[in-house]
Amino acid sequence: MSGLLRIGLLGAGAHSQQNHGPSWRDYVIRHPGVVELVAVCDLDADRAKAYADNFGFARVTTDLDQLLAEGLDGLVAITPMDVTEMLASRVLEAGVPVVIEKPPGVGIAGAQRLLDVAQRTGTPHMISFNRRFAPPLQRARTWMTEGGHQARHVISRMLRRNRLEPEFGRDTGLHQVDAVLSVTGRPQRVEGHYEFPQGTRAANYTARIVGTGGITASVVQTPDVGVAEESMEILGDGFRAWINFQDGVVQIDADGERVLEWSAANPAMALHEANGAYDETVAFVEGLQPGGSLAPTMEDGLATMQAIIALQEGTTWQMGA
Structure with missing residues (x-):
């Protein structure tokens, strides 16, 4: 891997605005020359545009397939619980390293299905347990x-x-x-x-x-x-x-x-520092580096x-x- 790590984000809702957006904005400020905030994807184009403007992402899309075609090195997927399994599975199948929102699917069965996809694809991943x-x-x-x-x-x-x-x-x-x-x-x-x-x-x-x-x-x-x-x-x-x-x-x-x-x-x-969201972001970037996990x-x-x-x-x- 050479050059800047290309990062995309899926989900520009309130939780993402409060925790993940500020964390990525601050990471870029504190660690220049490490990551590029490529694009934000949300079903609400206006919300995605406001998110991109606030936190420094370059582009906006409402299409996950378009986001996955950006040549990303990592993706942050902050999605409602009832669609987490479906959307996270698509990202894992695409082979894009991802951090997903908790819980990992609805109930034990959903978590097991996501684990099965992760093991079959071998795609690097983590769950957003910020505590x-x-x-x-x-x-x-x-x-x-x-x-x-x-x-x-x-x-x-x-x-x-x-x-x-x-x-x-x-x-x-x-x-x-x-x-x-x-x-x-x-x-x-x-x-x-x-x-x-x-x-x-x-x-x-x-x-x-x-x-x-x-x-x-x-x-x-x-x-x-x-x-x-x-x-x-x-x-x-x-x-x-x-x-x-x-x-x-x-x-x-x-x-x-x-x-x-x-x-x-x-x-x-x-808040996003005190609750662990920023250090979780740091851990994601470090895990994407060669030899990281x-x-x-x-x-x-x-x-x-x-x-x-x-x-x-x-x-x-x-x-x-």
Whole structure:
């Protein structure tokens, strides 16, 4: 691969405008001479034009086939869930490396079909699970890696208010579970449980997860408790890393002392940086370079879907069962 990496984008809706467009604009500013923002594709031509003007893409189209004919090195596909499987399959079949929106298809069956296409075509790909790339978690992970610290248990909570939609876990809680699995490794066993007492407006969900190498996790999702909170504690021998995704904070204590404290509020970070969207963009570009690799993959996405379904349905999922 020589010259600039040619990047296209599919989907100029609100989520893309808030997260992906600003991330690509900032990447080009901070890393000149690396990527070329070739074209934006959206069914709404006016919306695509406004997106291109705002974030620096050169051209606009309403035709995915035309976008795929641009000789792209990578494509960002930010699409509604009900069409993600169909559109992502077309991109994978075309052999264009792609990052797709979560969830990877509707339910486990859709995720499995996308995985089948990815494995058959061999097209490089990743899923947009941006919590994995959130700066507080990245800093905790770096501290653990550099110091040789191993996680033993993870405690994670996602609290929300007035989130009464039955798909809460699949559409929002999926981020929390994937972030946990990025620490524990792919799940070997998930024991889900939920409570929905008469007179309440939403169920509360809990799960125990056993990951690769025996790392365990306790997960809580409560969609209607009057407050928004998203946190993770990573516990290991002699240390605790506490991460607040909502406020962009990480605190690490080791052997009785505070050894690291960082906040996205200082310096003030834009939302697309604080929530991991920018670092996800960086990871995509790095993965497109010679010798690079992309993650999380469809296999990771399927594992996350299997875990969230067990959590939602209060069932037990076992690897290989």
